Amino acid sequence: MDSAATPLEGVRQTIAKACKIARREMDEITLIAVSKTHPAERIKPLLEQGQRVFGENRVQEAQEKWPVLREAYPDTELHLIGQLQSNKADDAVALFDVIHSLDRPSLLKALAKAMDKAGKRVPCFVQVNIGDEDQKGGCPIGELPAFLDAVRARDIPIAGLMCIPPADIEAAPFFAFLDKLARDNGLDGSEAGLSMGMSSDYETAIMQGATHIRVGTALFGARGSGHG
Numbered sequence: 145m146d147s148a149a150t151p152l153e154g155v156r157q158t159i160a161k162a163c164k165i166a167r168r169e170m171d172e173i174t175l176i177a178v179s180k181t182h183p184a185e186r187i188k189p190l191l192e193q194g195q196r197v198f199g200e201n202r203v204q205e206a207q208e209k210w211p212v213l214r215e216a217y218p219d220t221e222l223h224l225i226g227q228l229q230s231n232k233a234d235d236a237v238a239l240f241d242v243i244h245s246l247d248r249p250s251l252l253k254a255l256a257k258a259m260d261k262a263g264k265r266v267p268c269f270v271q272v273n274i275g276d277e278d279q280k281g282g283c284p285i286g287e288l289p290a291f292l293d294a295v296r297a298r299d300i301p302i303a304g305l306m307c308i309p310p311a312d313i314e315a316a317p318f319f320a321f322l323d324k325l326a327r328d329n330g331l332d333g334s335e336a337g338l339s340m341g342m343s344s345d346y347e348t349a350i351m352q353g354a355t356h357i358r359v360g361t362a363l364f365g366a367r368g369s370g371h372g
């Protein structure tokens with residue numbers, strides 16, 4: 145059915161197909177290879193194939209795996225895609241190039257402090273609780289305008305909006321809604337990123353305007369049970 149020699153090639157081909165249908169350019173889409181739970185030996189082949197953007201969801205796991213890999217591939221970009229506890233803000237700022245899970249005032253305060261201390265600014269996606277789910281992280285939709293103002297007031301570069309739609313329902317309307325929220329809140333230029341789409345729905349996300357897709361299983365295979 146497809147001619148891909150590796151999972152990475154297969155995902156790239158799928159991205160190309162979706163871009164063609166959506167009349168978008170490939171270089172508008174950043175593929176984040178989500179390597180959480182996978183050891184360095186599984187990550188190296190992707191680095192060898194030229195993949196340079198990776199996502200992890202736990203600060204400590206990333207600290208254990210990435211310093212060595214990055215020494216070999218210094219142009220690697222590391223994205224934090226998982227929920228972040230405020231007490232890990234210093235470590236996250238030290239290690240990651242982009243954070244996708246800024247979602248609440250207490251974390252904003254911790255990250256701003258960590259960035260001030262480190263003398264660097266790490267661009268952050270503001271995660272939105274797009275399905276209004278009690279158990280999920282993300283800024284409540286109604287609080288988004290005020291929260292974006294608060295992020296700006298702390299001088300944290302906004303990379304855009306991020307969401308994880310509810311499981312087991314069609315994701316497209318949630319992706320479209322995140323895109324609408326970005327427009328309604330005047331996010332453009334470097335603030336206009338949309339981090340949405342995972343292995344099961346990244347084609348749909350590209351059709352709906354995703355700029356960053358977070359793909360794990362389609363690249364690495366299934367993760368062991370008990371992990372994020």
Ligand SMILES: *Cc1c(COP(=O)(O)O)cnc(C)c1O
Nearest residue numbers: 178201225342343358359360361
């Ligand atoms: C694990 C994870 C992904 C990747 O999910 P797959 O279904 O394996 O592609 C994407 N985003 C977030 C926030 C994740 O935690």
